[in-house]
Amino acid sequence: MSTTDWSLSATEVLSRVGDALDDGRNDVLATVIDVEGSAYRRPGAKMLIRPDDTAGSITAGCLEDEVARVGAAVRESGEPRIETYDLTGGDDALWGHGMGCNGVITVLLEPVDERYRPVVEAVAAHEPVAVATVVGGAGTIGERAWYRPDGGFTGELDDRVREALAEPAAELLGDGGADVVEVETDDGPVEVFVDGIDVPPHLVVLGSGPDVVPVVDLAKRVDFRVSVVSFRGARASRDRFPGADAVLSSSPADLGNDLSFDDETYVVVMTHNFVDDGLALETLLDTRVPYVGLMGPRERFEELREEFDDEVSMTGEDVERVHTPIGLDLGGDSPYEVAYSIVGEVLAVANGRSSGHLSVRAGPIHDRRDLDAGPAPE
Amino acid sequence: MSTTDWSLSATEVLSRVGDALDDGRNDVLATVIDVEGSAYRRPGAKMLIRPDDTAGSITAGCLEDEVARVGAAVRESGEPRIETYDLTGGDDALWGHGMGCNGVITVLLEPVDERYRPVVEAVAAHEPVAVATVVGGAGTIGERAWYRPDGGFTGELDDRVREALAEPAAELLGDGGADVVEVETDDGPVEVFVDGIDVPPHLVVLGSGPDVVPVVDLAKRVDFRVSVVSFRGARASRDRFPGADAVLSSSPADLGNDLSFDDETYVVVMTHNFVDDGLALETLLDTRVPYVGLMGPRERFEELREEFDDEVSMTGEDVERVHTPIGLDLGGDSPYEVAYSIVGEVLAVANGRSSGHLSVRAGPIHDRRDLDAGPAPE
Numbered sequence: 001m002s003t004t005d006w007s008l009s010a011t012e013v014l015s016r017v018g019d020a021l022d023d024g025r026n027d028v029l030a031t032v033i034d035v036e037g038s039a040y041r042r043p044g045a046k047m048l049i050r051p052d053d054t055a056g057s058i059t060a061g062c063l064e065d066e067v068a069r070v071g072a073a074v075r076e077s078g079e080p081r082i083e084t085y086d087l088t089g090g091d092d093a094l095w096g097h098g099m100g101c102n103g104v105i106t107v108l109l110e111p112v113d114e115r116y117r118p119v120v121e122a123v124a125a126h127e128p129v130a131v132a133t134v135v136g137g138a139g140t141i142g143e144r145a146w147y148r149p150d151g152g153f154t155g156e157l158d159d160r161v162r163e164a165l166a167e168p169a170a171e172l173l174g175d176g177g178a179d180v181v182e183v184e185t186d187d188g189p190v191e192v193f194v195d196g197i198d199v200p201p202h203l204v205v206l207g208s209g210p211d212v213v214p215v216v217d218l219a220k221r222v223d224f225r226v227s228v229v230s231f232r233g234a235r236a237s238r239d240r241f242p243g244a245d246a247v248l249s250s251s252p253a254d255l256g257n258d259l260s261f262d263d264e265t266y267v268v269v270m271t272h273n274f275v276d277d278g279l280a281l282e283t284l285l286d287t288r289v290p291y292v293g294l295m296g297p298r299e300r301f302e303e304l305r306e307e308f309d310d311e312v313s314m315t316g317e318d319v320e321r322v323h324t325p326i327g328l329d330l331g332g333d334s335p336y337e338v339a340y341s342i343v344g345e346v347l348a349v350a351n352g353r354s355s356g357h358l359s360v361r362a363g364p365i366h367d368r369r370d371l372d373a374g375p376a377p378e
Numbered sequence: 379m380s381t382t383d384w385s386l387s388a389t390e391v392l393s394r395v396g397d398a399l400d401d402g403r404n405d406v407l408a409t410v411i412d413v414e415g416s417a418y419r420r421p422g423a424k425m426l427i428r429p430d431d432t433a434g435s436i437t438a439g440c441l442e443d444e445v446a447r448v449g450a451a452v453r454e455s456g457e458p459r460i461e462t463y464d465l466t467g468g469d470d471a472l473w474g475h476g477m478g479c480n481g482v483i484t485v486l487l488e489p490v491d492e493r494y495r496p497v498v499e500a501v502a503a504h505e506p507v508a509v510a511t512v513v514g515g516a517g518t519i520g521e522r523a524w525y526r527p528d529g530g531f532t533g534e535l536d537d538r539v540r541e542a543l544a545e546p547a548a549e550l551l552g553d554g555g556a557d558v559v560e561v562e563t564d565d566g567p568v569e570v571f572v573d574g575i576d577v578p579p580h581l582v583v584l585g586s587g588p589d590v591v592p593v594v595d596l597a598k599r600v601d602f603r604v605s606v607v608s609f610r611g612a613r614a615s616r617d618r619f620p621g622a623d624a625v626l627s628s629s630p631a632d633l634g635n636d637l638s639f640d641d642e643t644y645v646v647v648m649t650h651n652f653v654d655d656g657l658a659l660e661t662l663l664d665t666r667v668p669y670v671g672l673m674g675p676r677e678r679f680e681e682l683r684e685e686f687d688d689e690v691s692m693t694g695e696d697v698e699r700v701h702t703p704i705g706l707d708l709g710g711d712s713p714y715e716v717a718y719s720i721v722g723e724v725l726a727v728a729n730g731r732s733s734g735h736l737s738v739r740a741g742p743i744h745d746r747r748d749l750d751a752g753p754a755p756e
Contacts, residue, residue: 331729351709
């Protein structure tokens with residue numbers, strides 16, 4: 001097992017699924033479809049099993065080798081398979097308490113084929129998609145359909161099953177969740193794994209100084225799509241920000257035309273230029289962006305508000321969106337500590353979390369949901 | 379300017395100063411000694427100026443090129459120099475508001491010579507040290523002495539100046555701060571820059587699974603000294619954790635002998651092994667470690683306490699030290715998101731910070747201090 005690839009982001013794993021399709025390779029995809037009890041990864045976690053290594057993770061490293069072995073058999077047979085691993089056993093159990101990966105984990109293993117293409121393409125185009133895959137009951141394991149917020153379902157599943165799944169698919173897609181949904185059919189209940197493959201949130205960094213580099217580096221690790229925007233064309237060369245998905249030149253006035261600022265776009269303003277920051281803020285507050293982090297002390301922002309009095313007329317909601325000084329209160333003033341504080345704040349806001357200590361948070365670490373599809377309409 | 383090296387940690391910059399000394403190179407060290415107003419870096423920030431590039435940062439990228447040019451002149455002359463850059467000017471000023479680096483920044487530039495060796499050696503040995511350097515007034519610029527908590531001052535400064543500096547040196551060293559201290563002498567006041575070069579805090583990670591890799595990666599970026607401890611000797615190979623300062627095999631019982639657990643050691647327990655975690659916890663709670671982060675849900679910890687009833691008898695203070703579930707509430711469940719949450723928590727605890735949003739924190743981002751050395755004793 002290559003540990004370097006174990007920590008790949010979901011987006012990177014899907015990108016490698018795309019590579020496998022393009023190259024016509026018989027790789028096998030393992031997806032966690034169910035977890036009972038406590039586990040390191042949640043349903044939807046994926047690992048690509050290639051002949052010589054794996055990419056991505058499905059547990060804290062406890063099951064990867066074993067699942068890779070099963071994957072080799074799936075590659076041979078060409079048939080999808082579902083395996084359940086009980087890690088709750090006593091001290092004597094192979095995967096039990098002693099190994100420390102608790103919970104019962106169910107994994108779908110399937111040969112990568114063209115039926116995964118729509119997912120790869122949607123993610124590459126930054127469009128949300130959910131995949132519904134039959135994993136048990138009266139259906140054929142591996143049968144699949146894809147759900148898009150705008151177009152509904154396309155694919156192999158029965159119309160009535162699709163109809164019953166539309167609501168849970170939309171919900172799961174919205175928060176990047178995944179769950180097994182049981183649908184009643186004339187032939188009996190069908191178990192469908194609905195995998196809400198949310199696209200990574202978009203982080204737009206305004207600025208092109210060296211302090212942008214560690215922000216891009218850290219943001220890519222936690223799977224943001226990252227665009228770096230320079231207002232000084234000369235400095236916006238791609239090789240200065242090797243991890244960024246896009247590096248572009250713009251101006252505060254053109255910003256709104258050059259990029260789309262929707263409610264899943266998070267903006268970090270670090271141009272270190274008073275006028276550019278003010279003009280950019282003016283543009284950004286007219287969009288739906290839920291987060292604008294502004295570098296510099298609070299007083300600088302107040303000066304900006306005074307200077308751009310007419311343009312930056314902030315409502316109460318705007319004040320909520322503007323975070324200045326930017327970042328979480330983690331201490332330290334080195335470039336990576338500053339970047340850590342910034343990306344940590346964006347992560348917490350994007351995930352709707354408090355940034356407080358988990359040890360003092362009530363309830364489970366992972367969100368739980370309870371989804372039920374009604375019976376399929378007659 | 380190499381932007382890759384701009385974001386190097388303080389420890390890495392000092393390590394390169396050591397390389398320059400070993401190789402007999404005429405590199406120049408630039409150190410921020412004073413900041414008025416708002417700036418990206420604080421006093422003590424360092425950049426090594428080599429003939430073809432620089433390492434480290436002294437501002438958000440605004441002054442590095444200019445200071446590197448001055449550094450070339452310092453290399454030629456062999457004489458230390460102090461330069462002050464006023465970035466508070468109007469829009470027309472070269473380094474003014476338009477450039478966005480506010481504040482007045484004073485930089486000491488000096489040829490790297492053997493008088494920096496004690497600093498390099500202390501940091502390499504993980505021992506705290508403060509450097510006192512004359513930067514103005516009646517003294518000779520560049521004269522220097524070193525302060526160690528156990529041995530006091532050694533070096534070039536006058537005994538009475540040293541005596542007056544002992545208290546501020548001890549204080550600055552304690553929190554990694556740096557400041558200019560004025561000392562009265564018979565010849566008039568001497569300005570001495572006291573640079574508290576605190577050693578990086580020590581992060582000990584118990585565990586050797588693939589999920590340890592991103593924790594080590596992120597912790598190194600924010601300048602922790604990182605030791606990875608495996609309880610399963612076979613997996614503790616150095617090349618699996620390329621960034622770690624040390625990778626060792628131990629057992630929960632031997633832990634206390636194999637490593638020193640002082641009040642600047644932070645421990646992350648991620649063995650995923652119930653028994654090992656319990657035994658390790660038992661050992662750790664007998665030490666002065668201020669932080670033990672334990673992976674897994676709260677219930678697992680409660681089970682551990684029951685199982686290790688006699689050994690893990692936790693006082694109220696112990697409960698404060700044990701953080702479980704480990705990490706900050708940032709959301710996400712990918713390996714890097716989990717690691718981000720863990721390292722963010724350790725960072726906040728190590729720096730005594732809240733982990734809340736800076737935008738809702740009262741007061742300045744950086745701690746301010748007001749140090750005054752009394753007149754030198756007669």
